[in-house]
Amino acid sequence: MTAPDATxxxxxxxxxxxxxxGYVPGIDILRSIDLESEPGRITAIIGPNGAGKSTLLRxxxxxxxxxxxxxxxxxxxxxxxxxxxxxLAGIAYxxxxxxxxxxxTVEENLRLGGWLIRxxxxxxxxxxxxxxxxxxxxxxxxxxxxxxxSGGQLRTLAVAKEMVVPPRLLLIDExxxxxxxxxxxxxxxxxxxxxxxxxxxxxxxxxxxDAVAISDRxxxxxxxxxxxxxxxxxxxxxxxxxxxEMLLGS
Numbered sequence: 001m002t003a004p005d006a007t008x009x010x011x012x013x014x015x016x017x018x019x020x021x022g023y024v025p026g027i028d029i030l031r032s033i034d035l036e037s038e039p040g041r042i043t044a045i046i047g048p049n050g051a052g053k054s055t056l057l058r059x060x061x062x063x064x065x066x067x068x069x070x071x072x073x074x075x076x077x078x079x080x081x082x083x084x085x086x087x088l089a090g091i092a093y094x095x096x097x098x099x100x101x102x103x104x105t106v107e108e109n110l111r112l113g114g115w116l117i118r119x120x121x122x123x124x125x126x127x128x129x130x131x132x133x134x135x136x137x138x139x140x141x142x143x144x145x146x147x148x149x150s151g152g153q154l155r156t157l158a159v160a161k162e163m164v165v166p167p168r169l170l171l172i173d174e175x176x177x178x179x180x181x182x183x184x185x186x187x188x189x190x191x192x193x194x195x196x197x198x199x200x201x202x203x204x205x206x207x208x209x210d211a212v213a214i215s216d217r218x219x220x221x222x223x224x225x226x227x228x229x230x231x232x233x234x235x236x237x238x239x240x241x242x243x244x245e246m247l248l249g250s
């Protein structure tokens with residue numbers, strides 16, 4: 001299987017310093033968050049429901065403005081940039097709920113993902129061919145409406161759509177929610193290969209066992225702050241105590 005060409009997109013480092021963010025003025029969901037996502041690596045953010053994991057991704061993508069703190073991408077502060085500007089800088093975002101257009105075909109959804117390079121028809125065609133080779137399940141259904149895809153196929157399409165224009169950083173929120181274990185395993189295997197295509201991955205997940213298994217670095221968030229951080233290997237080896245910490249805060 002051939003990976004998409006990522007030579008035009010150098011993986012970027014993401015750094016958060018003292019970030020606080022919430023939805024209501026004066027009420028912070030996250031407080032004083034320090035986090036780093038290293039280039040060419042997978043970083044996972046885990047934690048209980050309501051901990052603010054999805055909120056953090058929305059902040060990084062510019063959908064929410066932090067009250068204080070700084071977000072740096074590569075060597076550049078992106079704190080004041082809009083979501084559109086962050087997209088142009090090479091940050092892609094796959095939200096928890098389907099980000100595909102249900103009544104468009106697989107191919108039409110992918111072309112929508114390539115909007116930024118739509119005028120370069122040769123490059124867009126090359127990217128489409130590369131993605132079809134990488135994701136044969138999508139190639140076989142390129143003329144099928146998204147409404148007719150399975151949950152796993154929809155999630156694959158959502159990821160592929162964000163890779164038509166090769167991202168430097170891919171934000172993914174709850175990739176396996178609602179999936180059968182076998183389908184989820186196939187999805188995580190695909191996600192584990194994304195760094196080899198030139199993208200850094202920041203992953204938010206409730207499926208902590210599978211998430212930490214493919215991650216180089218893991219952050220446990222609870223009560224609005226980072227409670228623990230370490231390697232994916234350490235979290236995998238101490239999964240029972242991690243789960244206890246998540247559930248009981250101890």
